[in-house]
Amino acid sequence: MAQRKQWQRKFAVRLFTTDVVVVCTAVLGSHILWFGFESVELTTTGIPDLRASYGLVSVVLIAAWMLILDVFATRDHKVIGSGTLEYKRVVDSTIRLFGVFAIVALLFKLEIARGYLLTALPFGLLMLLFSRWAWRQWLRKQQARGNYLARALLLGERRKATHVAATIQRAPGSGLLLVGALTQSSNRHEPPIQGVPVLGDYSYLLQAVDDVEADTVILTGADEINPDDMRRVGWGLQARDVELIVAPALTDIAGPRIHARPVAGLPLIHVSYPAFEGIRRWSKRSFDIIASGLLILLASPVLLGVAIAVKRSGPGNILYRQVRIGRHGNPFGMLKFRSMVQDADDQLESLLDAQGTSDTPLFKVTNDPRITPVGLILRKYSLDELPQLFNVITGEMSLVGPRPQRAAEVALYDDAASRRLIMKPGMSGLWQVSGRSNLSWEDSIRLDLYYVENWSLTADILILWRTVRAVVRPEGAV
Numbered sequence: 001m002a003q004r005k006q007w008q009r010k011f012a013v014r015l016f017t018t019d020v021v022v023v024c025t026a027v028l029g030s031h032i033l034w035f036g037f038e039s040v041e042l043t044t045t046g047i048p049d050l051r052a053s054y055g056l057v058s059v060v061l062i063a064a065w066m067l068i069l070d071v072f073a074t075r076d077h078k079v080i081g082s083g084t085l086e087y088k089r090v091v092d093s094t095i096r097l098f099g100v101f102a103i104v105a106l107l108f109k110l111e112i113a114r115g116y117l118l119t120a121l122p123f124g125l126l127m128l129l130f131s132r133w134a135w136r137q138w139l140r141k142q143q144a145r146g147n148y149l150a151r152a153l154l155l156g157e158r159r160k161a162t163h164v165a166a167t168i169q170r171a172p173g174s175g176l177l178l179v180g181a182l183t184q185s186s187n188r189h190e191p192p193i194q195g196v197p198v199l200g201d202y203s204y205l206l207q208a209v210d211d212v213e214a215d216t217v218i219l220t221g222a223d224e225i226n227p228d229d230m231r232r233v234g235w236g237l238q239a240r241d242v243e244l245i246v247a248p249a250l251t252d253i254a255g256p257r258i259h260a261r262p263v264a265g266l267p268l269i270h271v272s273y274p275a276f277e278g279i280r281r282w283s284k285r286s287f288d289i290i291a292s293g294l295l296i297l298l299a300s301p302v303l304l305g306v307a308i309a310v311k312r313s314g315p316g317n318i319l320y321r322q323v324r325i326g327r328h329g330n331p332f333g334m335l336k337f338r339s340m341v342q343d344a345d346d347q348l349e350s351l352l353d354a355q356g357t358s359d360t361p362l363f364k365v366t367n368d369p370r371i372t373p374v375g376l377i378l379r380k381y382s383l384d385e386l387p388q389l390f391n392v393i394t395g396e397m398s399l400v401g402p403r404p405q406r407a408a409e410v411a412l413y414d415d416a417a418s419r420r421l422i423m424k425p426g427m428s429g430l431w432q433v434s435g436r437s438n439l440s441w442e443d444s445i446r447l448d449l450y451y452v453e454n455w456s457l458t459a460d461i462l463i464l465w466r467t468v469r470a471v472v473r474p475e476g477a478v
Contacts, residue, residue, distance in 0.1 A: 004215040004243075007148050008077040011139065015075045018131045023065045026124030031058045034116045057112065061101070061120070068093045080132075081139050082173040087129055088458045094125045133465075140173050150243070153208060154181040155233075156220030158193060164220045164247045165194035179212045184224055202229075206236045216243045283457055288399050291464075292392040299386060306337055306383050313374040316342035319387055324404035327424045332396040334404055335387035339375025382471050388427045400460040401426025402448040420448045423455065433466040 035054055069075070072093035079085045098121050105112050142148045154161040161181050168174050180199040183190065190198040199208045202225060209217065217237055219225075225233070237244050296303075310318050320340075321333040371379065378384040391397040397404065404425030413420075430447040451459070 004150055005241075011080065011135075011148065012075045012077070015080070015132070015135060018135065019066060019069055019075075019128065022127040022131055023062050023124055026120045026127060027058050027062050027065070029123070030116050030120035031055070033119060034113055054113075054116070064101075065094070065097055065124070068097045081136060081175050082171070084456065084458050084462055086132060086136075087462065088456070090128050090132060091125065091458060094121065094128065136173070139175075143173065143175060146177075148175070149177040150175055150216040151179045151212065151214045152176045152216040152218050152245075153199075153205070153212070153214045154178060154193065154196065154218050154220055155202065155205060155225075156183070156222045156247075158183045158185070158190075160220040160222075162193050164218060165196055169194060176216065176218075179214055180208055182208060184222060205233060206240070209237070209240060209242055214242065216245060218245045218247055220247050280455075284398065284455070284460070285395070287457060287460065288392050291399055292389045296389050296393070299389070302383070303386055306378065306386065309374050310337050310339075310378075313338075313372050314341065323407065324425065325407055325410045325421070326396055326404060327421060329410070329421050331407065332391070332404075334397070335391055337378055337384040337387060339372060339378045339384045340370040341372060385427060392427065396424070398424040398426045400428055400451075400463045402452065403429055403432065403444075416449065417445050419452055420445070423452050428463060428467040430463060433463055433470045 031054060069090070072089045073079065074086060074089045074093060079089065098117060101112075101117065139148055154165060156164075161183060165178055165181070168176050168178065178194075178196045181193045181196045182200055182202055182205055183193075183198055185198075185201060192198065199212070202222065205217070208214070217233075219230075234244060307318050316338050318338060320336045320338040322336065323331050324334040326332045375384065388397055392399055401423050402420040402425055410421075430451045431444040434443075434447055451463075
């Protein structure tokens with residue numbers, strides 16, 4: 001237990017030190033950029049007797065920035081290492097800090113140079129996010145070597161423990177090492193749960209904690225454990241400084257949709273339903289228009305070069321328009337650079353029949369003979385997808401969302417898969433950056449549904465960043 005707290009404390013110190021360096025660099029760098037090394041006084045009409053320099057403003061801004069990062073718990077061990085909550089807290093705290101500075105300046109009529117703040121804010125925020133991402137990569141490498149992990153015991157019915165174990169094991173960066181499970185059966189020779197050994201029944205919990213040196217217990221759900229038993233378990237774990245985690249039967253629901261409210265000592269969990277109207281839909285659409293417009297401008301030389309290469313690769317059009325199913329089941333023409341021979345669609349059904357996959361979703365031809373040599377390169381680096389930026393501009397697609405599929409594939413959807421159609425399809429998405437075509441149909445649907453149920457602008461930005469990495473280091477693209 002002391003070991004868990006020790007590494008958590010060390011990692012928090014690393015984050016704190018990096019935050020200090022980043023914030024000081026952003027603020028002092030902005031100060032030097034605008035005022036040099038001279039002492040420049042701050043002017044004000046609201047407080048005539050005030051005599052302060054921008055040097056003092058910089059010191060106050062640095063101190064306030066570090067304080068608000070701490071107030072928003074951006075270095076809390078429960079949010080670092082995985083998920084988007086850590087990044088969201090960094091963004092929220094930084095934006096609110098500068099909002100407070102703007103309000104104070106307005107109230108007291110402080111004439112703070114706008115360029116000074118407008119330089120420090122974006123640079124500091126980007127560097128904070130990058131540093132957190134870099135530390136997260138370091139942490140995951142350490143965890144892959146068996147370090148910086150919480151040794152966890154599962155406590156609950158076998159069926160529920162199996163679900164929780166499978167969910168944890170397929171999530172990289174969870175920071176949890178499952179070292180044992182306790183079920184309702186007293187048979188210690190039960191088969192393992194997802195490879196996790198069964199150590200005994202519920203009564204063996206505290207002894208098991210000591211035997212396997214666990215520092216975390218995950219309660220997965222058990223009807224046999226009543227509230228009084230749970231209270232005594234909590235006391236025993238508290239005496240050993242063991243962390244208790246309750247895993248409710250709520251799968252693939254992100255933190256912002258879950259709200260806990262105590263009522264007469266009973267912790268009730270409220271779950272908000274996903275909503276894509278109003279300000280949320282407007283913000284996503286605005287982001288799509290601005291970002292896709294900039295990407296088209298920046299990628300215009302690449303678009304021109306690819307168009308020339310496709311034209312020279314053989315007969316056929318440069319662009320290929322394929323009918324896909326969009327939001328609410330509406331068909332649209334998805335644009336791609338042509339990467340196949342001219343009559344590729346006519347050959348699809350026979351190729352699928354030959355490999356025996358014509359009745360399964362995610363139609364994919366193995367070692368597809370229709371792809372041209374130029375098309376192989378385009379697909380490997382996803383360059384054939386670039387024209388879809390124009391689909392984004394016209395509102396048929398989004399930069400991030402569930403991948404659009406053909407009508408024949410959509411016809412095979414069940415009720416769960418049909419929820420993918422709630423949102424606009426995307427150029428990229430969770431399953432594209434989590435294995436692309438190497439993923440099974442079930443995993444692809446699970447990731448797409450998680451995105452649909454838990455959309456946030458922060459998540460979109462992170463997925464786009466991971467998309468760049470996936471394109472640079474392609475895997476499963478063809």
